[in-house]
Ligand SMILES: Nc1ncnc2c1ncn2[C@@H]1O[C@H](COP(=O)(O)OP(=O)(O)OP(=O)(O)O)[C@@H](O)[C@H]1O
């Protein structure tokens with residue numbers, strides 16, 4: 228049992244393709260598209276040079292002569308065809324990688340993370356530090372980490388059907404020893420007045436959902452669920468995350484959660500935490516790194532994003 232230490236196996240089990248195959252019936256419909264090594268290298272390369280298909284998409288008069296000779300503009304025909312297929316199916320998609328979405332980069336475009344073009348998806352992926360984290364250091368915080376023994380896992384782009392999600396109805400649910408040990412409101416930047424009024428019903432819906440749709444189906448006994456409760460009696464799974472520091476503990480802290488795992492469980496669950504007053508809001512971790520690290524550290528001129536769009540040339 229992985230109680231006090233997060234192991235590489237815990238992280239592996241929480242990769243999207245691994246949990247989606249189990250919980251497909253209780254989560255948002257999604258497509259998983261394999262990423263080949265060329266796409267991975269492009270995602271990790273410095274600068275932002277979007278694939279050629281994006282220039283065609285953004286400018287119908289675009290011609291090959293517009294590309295400067297010394298610029299290597301990538302083309303990923305198979306990936307682009309799969310993305311187009313998902314967009315046709317879902318109309319709008321929410322992109323993420325094996326573990327992380329690109330929420331930290333949503334400032335880069337007006338549509339945020341709601342995408343219906345190749346350019347929107349590629350720009351988000353290229354601007355996100357969370358994508359780089361997934362590709363380079365997903366297992367680094369694990370106690371058994373060693374670069375030589377990282378588990379085999381294909382990198383993939385996940386395109387989820389876009390759903391209009393109301394953040395006041397999102398919750399993070401900490402599971403220890405196969406029991407819910409804590410629930411926190413998901414967006415800790417905000418005060419939502421209805422949470423106090425609805426708290427008993429929220430707890431009861433989440434516990435029912437966990438007991439009837441999640442428990443005994445997953446191979447870990449300590450993990451973290453992100454849940455959406457759009458209406459009374461209705462709960463949808465948004466994400467499964469490792470039980471440990473790689474996951475934000477929100478209104479709990481990890482030492483406390485780990486000690487709850489060891490403690491005898493209370494007969495009636497009561498530990499639902501939410502911001503109880505307007506002035507109790509917390510800073511958002513993502514807002515601390517809303518700029519790509521290259522820009523933040525002064526290695527990259529922010530105007531690169533603008534020039535890439537406006538003249539169709541690379542940055
Ligand atoms: N299909 C979707 N359509 C619209 N918005 C979505 C969708 N899926 C997720 N979101 C929104 O994006 C947020 C982040 O999604 P998700 O939890 O998948 O990202 P993440 O990178 O795993 O986050 P974390 O690092 O906190 O675990 C969710 O809280 C939800 O508000």
Ligand SMILES: [Mg+2]
Pocket residue numbers: 326327466467468
């Ligand atoms: Mg997550």
